[in-house]
Amino acid sequence: MAATSDSAPQVVGLGMCTLDMFFVVPEIPDFGQGIMATAYMRQGGGPVATALVTLTRLGVSTRLIGSIGDDDEGALIRDELRQEGVDVGGLRTTPGARSRVALVLVHKDSGERGFAGRPETCPELQPADLALEEFGDALILIIDNASPATVQAASWARARGMRVVFDGTWTSEHLDRLLPLVDVPIVSVPFVRAWMPGASPRAVLDRLWLHAPQLAVLTLGEQGCAVRSETGARRYPAYPMEAVDTTGAGDAFHGGFIYGLLQGWDEIHTVRFASAVAALNCRQLGGRTALPRLQEVARFLCVQDDLQPLPL
Amino acid sequence: MAATSDSAPQVVGLGMCTLDMFFVVPEIPDFGQGIMATAYMRQGGGPVATALVTLTRLGVSTRLIGSIGDDDEGALIRDELRQEGVDVGGLRTTPGARSRVALVLVHKDSGERGFAGRPETCPELQPADLALEEFGDALILIIDNASPATVQAASWARARGMRVVFDGTWTSEHLDRLLPLVDVPIVSVPFVRAWMPGASPRAVLDRLWLHAPQLAVLTLGEQGCAVRSETGARRYPAYPMEAVDTTGAGDAFHGGFIYGLLQGWDEIHTVRFASAVAALNCRQLGGRTALPRLQEVARFLCVQDDLQPLPL
Numbered sequence: 001m002a003a004t005s006d007s008a009p010q011v012v013g014l015g016m017c018t019l020d021m022f023f024v025v026p027e028i029p030d031f032g033q034g035i036m037a038t039a040y041m042r043q044g045g046g047p048v049a050t051a052l053v054t055l056t057r058l059g060v061s062t063r064l065i066g067s068i069g070d071d072d073e074g075a076l077i078r079d080e081l082r083q084e085g086v087d088v089g090g091l092r093t094t095p096g097a098r099s100r101v102a103l104v105l106v107h108k109d110s111g112e113r114g115f116a117g118r119p120e121t122c123p124e125l126q127p128a129d130l131a132l133e134e135f136g137d138a139l140i141l142i143i144d145n146a147s148p149a150t151v152q153a154a155s156w157a158r159a160r161g162m163r164v165v166f167d168g169t170w171t172s173e174h175l176d177r178l179l180p181l182v183d184v185p186i187v188s189v190p191f192v193r194a195w196m197p198g199a200s201p202r203a204v205l206d207r208l209w210l211h212a213p214q215l216a217v218l219t220l221g222e223q224g225c226a227v228r229s230e231t232g233a234r235r236y237p238a239y240p241m242e243a244v245d246t247t248g249a250g251d252a253f254h255g256g257f258i259y260g261l262l263q264g265w266d267e268i269h270t271v272r273f274a275s276a277v278a279a280l281n282c283r284q285l286g287g288r289t290a291l292p293r294l295q296e297v298a299r300f301l302c303v304q305d306d307l308q309p310l311p312l
Numbered sequence: 313m314a315a316t317s318d319s320a321p322q323v324v325g326l327g328m329c330t331l332d333m334f335f336v337v338p339e340i341p342d343f344g345q346g347i348m349a350t351a352y353m354r355q356g357g358g359p360v361a362t363a364l365v366t367l368t369r370l371g372v373s374t375r376l377i378g379s380i381g382d383d384d385e386g387a388l389i390r391d392e393l394r395q396e397g398v399d400v401g402g403l404r405t406t407p408g409a410r411s412r413v414a415l416v417l418v419h420k421d422s423g424e425r426g427f428a429g430r431p432e433t434c435p436e437l438q439p440a441d442l443a444l445e446e447f448g449d450a451l452i453l454i455i456d457n458a459s460p461a462t463v464q465a466a467s468w469a470r471a472r473g474m475r476v477v478f479d480g481t482w483t484s485e486h487l488d489r490l491l492p493l494v495d496v497p498i499v500s501v502p503f504v505r506a507w508m509p510g511a512s513p514r515a516v517l518d519r520l521w522l523h524a525p526q527l528a529v530l531t532l533g534e535q536g537c538a539v540r541s542e543t544g545a546r547r548y549p550a551y552p553m554e555a556v557d558t559t560g561a562g563d564a565f566h567g568g569f570i571y572g573l574l575q576g577w578d579e580i581h582t583v584r585f586a587s588a589v590a591a592l593n594c595r596q597l598g599g600r601t602a603l604p605r606l607q608e609v610a611r612f613l614c615v616q617d618d619l620q621p622l623p624l
Binding site: 021023025028029030031032033034035036037038039040072076101103105107110112113114115116117118190 | 333335337340341342343344345346347348349350351352384388413415417419422424425426427428429430502
């Protein structure tokens with residue numbers, strides 16, 4: 001079932017693929033009400049998928065393993081990823097299945113978002129669907145969910161000496177099996193809300209640290225991020241930014257963070273780079289539209305005051 | 313610019329074309345919130361366009377004059393109309409322009425709707441864009457807006473002995489020039505809200521009647537409709553219906569009403585038929601999905617108590 005490619009991806013991702021429909025609105029339309037949107041666009045999404053697009057824009061070769069339907073939406077998802085340069089040979093297309101779509105309502109001024117997703121009917125990938133050779137000589141695996149398939153993928157990746165990055169977007173009953181296999185968990189506020197409701201950033205990082213990762217990260221939106229390493233825990237502020245749309249900011253952060261890991265940078269430089277990529281991605285509507293090229297990140301960092309760690 | 317076809321449409325429509333994206337939701341997603349939609353679908357819309365699809369399902373030949381962009385959305389709009397059998401030779405495609413899209417949030421249980429539309433960038437048709445020969449030997453013109461182009465089209469239609477039906481969805485500064493050219497105005501509650509805020513159904517019909525139409529109709533959703541003719545004004549209830557989605561109910565009513573006009577039926581039979589078409593269209597998600605064939609309407613009417621006029 002798995003198609004392999006001759007290219008040698010540096011990063012392999014296993015995750016959800018969506019087609020996102022963005023409507024920019026002055027307010028949320030209530031039932032019985034009609035309002036005028038100020039913009040509309042359609043773009044592929046999904047945490048790992050967008051992180052891989054981030055990496056390809058930065059010049060890193062990537063491959064996506066995921067599941068789509070054989071509908072128009074699936075074709076749009078695949079074509080867009082291919083255009084971005086992501087190796088889509090690992091995308092499974094299920095005949096008769098429908099691809100996942102999501103509505104994203106973006107506030108005209110604040111860039112705040114509301115979501116409605118449709119549960120896709122294309123099947124979730126199972127461990128038996130995976131093939132070891134799809135990993136090639138990749139250095140990093142990124143996953144956005146805890147499932148039997150991602151647990152399988154993570155354990156294979158660890159056995160091959162790859163590093164495993166977990167973009168913690170959703171929690172599940174498989175999480176406790178996954179976390180010991182993760183080198184860098186990067187979790188978000190919605191994840192924490194489900195996993196440790198009401199917990200402080202410090203408590204979240206401490207719990208992640210129990211599984212002995214290399215680094216543990218909690219992203220905090222415009223509050224930046226909190227990081228735990230062997231030397232303790234710190235918070236880094238975000239770069240100040242007039243956000244047009246914050247969609248994909250977290251995914252862009254993941255992509256940027258992985259870029260830093262690939263370079264072997266230390267924590268502070270990796271966080272600065274990832275924060276810059278995330279900030280730049282908020283410049284335009286859509287989760288991928290404004291993902292920067294490497295020289296844009298460099299230019300941005302030249303004119304910004306360096307982010308300094310704060311006590312957590 | 314105008315393409316003409318060899319077919320001889322009985323009804324020509326000049327109106328807006330949209331691509332509607334339906335998300336069925338348990339609640340409206342607020343900013344900062346994510347919810348799960350229970351269904352998603354994509355379908356062409358627009359008042360006149362959907363009325364024409366209604367008519368083609370009932371066996372009437374139709375032609376649509378309208379404006380779309382040369383984007384994917386425009387292609388979907390055109391292909392779907394063509395599949396339904398609507399003559400799309402009069403659809404103008406503007407290079408580089410974007411088609412109109414609309415978000416429709418449908419309440420999971422009640423079928424209530426909230427809208428957000430994007431203003432299209434494809435140009436509104438102007439009088440100079442119209443060609444008299446596009447009307448062929450059609451008997452009825454249907455329009456959904458008061459604009460210089462629809463005023464032009466209506467005056468041509470009247471000069472050729474065609475009847476003009478106005479699907480009053482939006483008001484504009486051209487309305488006073490249009491109304492004297494309209495044989496059957498059928499207006500909706502949102503139209504009235506803009507045109508005569510707070511007015512009673514009776515007052516709305518009386519004002520429409522000043523322009524000497526053949527019949528004047530005000531649709532009232534699940535309250536049915538109010539009709540003014542030479543013999544006075546009446547209200548007709550709607551057929552009782554468990555609505556899955558009320559999108560397109562008004563457009564379906566228009567299509568059914570025009571069907572009755574073409575048959576030369578009297579008011580009560582035309583209203584019953586139009587009401588049955590509208591009720592049947594609410595059975596499924598989407599403005600066009602459940603538009604009935606003629607024999608479905610006949611079957612429906614066989615098992616329903618006849619709608620009886622009530623005093624207004």
